[in-house]
Amino acid sequence: MKKVxxxxxxxCRSSKPKNELIRVVRDPEGVISLDLTGKxxxxxxxxxxxxxxxxxxxxxxxxxxxxxxxxxxxxYQRLLKEYDQLCGN
Numbered sequence: 001m002k003k004v005x006x007x008x009x010x011x012c013r014s015s016k017p018k019n020e021l022i023r024v025v026r027d028p029e030g031v032i033s034l035d036l037t038g039k040x041x042x043x044x045x046x047x048x049x050x051x052x053x054x055x056x057x058x059x060x061x062x063x064x065x066x067x068x069x070x071x072x073x074x075x076y077q078r079l080l081k082e083y084d085q086l087c088g089n
Contacts, residue, residue: 004017004018004019005017005018006018007021007046008046009021009046009047009048009053010045010046010047010057010062010063010065010066011047011048011052011053011054011056011057011060011062012048012053012056014048016048018038018046019038020048020049021046021047021048021049022034022035022036022046022047022048022049022083022086023035023036023038023040023044023045023046024044024045024046024047024063024066024067024079025040025041025042025043025044025045026042026043026044026067026068026069027040027041027042028041028042030069032063032067032071032075032079034079034082034083034086036086043066043067043068045062045063045066045067049086049087050087051080051083051084051087054079054080054083055080058076058080063076
């Protein structure tokens, strides 16, 4: 039986199987985006597929800490739009 890897949501701190979370990645060039495959190069952080977790992360600047860089407000707004399209909640 294969073990399913678990990751922790940086907003609500709950552990879930990796495939139930969305990865946000900062690639080597510094571009921040959603990684739907989970295989992009770069520093990653995981969030639940719940818009409330992303909103909490925006408020607390959780991505800044998790990705080790300053995340601009425009990036947070773009991620919110992508989340809307992806999750619909």
